[in-house]
Amino acid sequence: MMNFAIAGCGHIAYKHVGAIEKTEGARLVAICDPNPDRLKELRAVTSSTAYPDLGTMLARQPEIDAVCICTPSGLHAPLALEALREGKHLVLEKPVTLSLTEAEQLREAVRVSGVKATVVHPNRYRPAMQALRAALAEHRFGKLSHVNMTLRWNRSQAYYDQAAWRGTKAMDGGVLLNQAISQRRTCRRCDAKAVRL
Ligand SMILES: NC(=O)c1ccc[n+]([C@@H]2O[C@H](COP(=O)([O-])OP(=O)(O)OC[C@H]3O[C@@H](n4cnc5c(N)ncnc54)[C@H](O)[C@@H]3O)[C@@H](O)[C@H]2O)c1
Structure with a gap:
């Protein structure tokens, strides 16, 4: 069983919830968002545990295997790097980052950590x-x-x-x-x- 977490509980997060639910061998175990209303709304339709930020979520639930980054685009790079430091696989919303420098930094971090990373381009x-x-x-x-x-x-x-x-x-x-x-x-x-x- 692969344990997923979602960072960012806005519009696109619901698509990730649906995809995880439909995928055999995957389950959503945690979500995080600094906006308590967004957190509460998504928590209401999942059986996951809610946190105000990524750091707390990763620290409290070490069983998380992969993190879906569903935040505003400018936060993709820093949050993805934070998840990579904990050895988590990544599902990144598009655009991967807002700059080529950040994208190259992220690619290198993915290579070094040996995890899997993908960008959502439906x-x-x-x-x-x-x-x-x-x-x-x-x-x-x-x-x-x-x-x-x-x-x-x-x-x-x-x-x-x-x-x-x-x-x-x-x-x-x-x-x-x-x-x-x-x-x-x-x-x-x-x-x-x-x-x-
Ligand atoms: N693949 C697609 O077709 C597609 C479609 C829509 C949006 N997107 C992408 O998804 C991302 C989010 O878009 P959206 O429409 O869901 O935006 P949104 O504003 O509805 O949701 C973003 C959420 O991230 C939360 N957030 C902000 N800072 C955070 C942090 N540090 N940690 C955790 N959560 C944080 C916000 O509180 C908000 O709830 C964007 O990068 C966008 O480009 C992709």
């Missing part, structure tokens, strides 16, 4: 994206010189008003890191700059 598994990927692999379009992408996702003011971190450079990173990151694929030319965990 849009890459949509049928249209999978069909496009297959077509590219079959060289159906010949040699591509340019790719032009349009992301038609509306984000109204109400979206940005949901939480103080949204739309900020320090915690959200902006549309290229928040929304468009879901669509971005690495190409051969970009490989030197792209970091994959």
Whole structure:
């Protein structure tokens, strides 16, 4: 049995709860969030133990094997590094980090600790994206010189008003890191700059 914990009890955390529940051999044992209302709401739909912060959670429940990082994006790197120091596997929400330096630091820490780490990019598994990927692999379009992408996702003011971190450079990173990151694929030319965990 693999014991999961979730750091950050906001919108996306509920998807992680659902995925853990559906996965044989996985169970959710702990959650943490500094916001007591968020913590209480998620606690109400799980049988996990609630904590105000990651450090306390990891100290009190050493049986945790993996941590899902579901916090504002600017906190992914520091919290992931904290979990890695305790030898925990990671499921990181996208974007992996907000800077290349942090991503490289994290990749190195994952390599050294020998744990497994993955970043959640669900849009890459949509049928249209999978069909496009297959077509590219079959060289159906010949040699591509340019790719032009349009992301038609509306984000109204109400979206940005949901939480103080949204739309900020320090915690959200902006549309290229928040929304468009879901669509971005690495190409051969970009490989030197792209970091994959
Ligand atoms: N993969 C996807 O398709 C997808 C979709 C939506 C969001 N996301 C990502 O998930 C992350 C969270 O987004 P959200 O919509 O759930 O945001 P949210 O604001 O609803 O939730 C974030 C939660 O993290 C908590 N938090 C803040 N600091 C914390 C800390 N130090 N330790 C633990 N918890 C802390 C907040 O109190 C809040 O409850 C973002 O990085 C976002 O980019 C991914």
